[in-house]
Amino acid sequence: MVKRYITKISVLSLGxxxxxxxxxxxxxxxxxxxxxxxxMGPMMYSQGTGGMLFGAGAIIALPIFYCVLGFLSGVITALVFNAVTGVIGGLELEVE
Known part of the structure; x- marks a missing residue:
């Protein structure tokens, strides 16, 4: 086993x-x-269209919303990781 260290993560790559x-x-x-x-939409709404429109929009809206949040959290995570590893060293991995 050889020990390797990750000392920097590309911010945009992780994002x-x-x-x-x-x-x-x-x-x-x-x-x-x-x-x-x-x-369940027709049972929850009197006309039955409110829940169906909301649900159909979820297929488009949620992936976009989650993608933006994932990108931002990846960028923030990489920035924090790089700052912390600059102070205390890298992340140790054992590889063969």
């Missing part, structure tokens, strides 16, 4: 990766919300 991961999660949650609103 893009986390943005895509969060967008995929947003799509999954959007699909679940859409299915829920199509089945």
């Amino acid at each position: 893009k990766i986390m943005g895509i991961i969060y967008a995929i999660l947003g799509l999954i949650f959007g699909i679940i919300m859409t299915l829920f609103s199509f089945t």
Whole structure:
């Protein structure tokens, strides 16, 4: 086993990766919300269209919203990681 250290993470790289991961999660949650609103929406609203429109919009809105939040949290995480590793050293990994 060889020890290696991660001392810096590219800010934009981590932001893009986390943005895509969060967008995929947003799509999954959007699909679940859409299915829920199509089945439960007519029971919750008198006309039945309010829940269905909200649910259909979730497939588009949630992935975009989650992507932006994921990108921003990735950028902030990389900035904090780089600042901390500059002070206390890198993240130790064991590789073969």
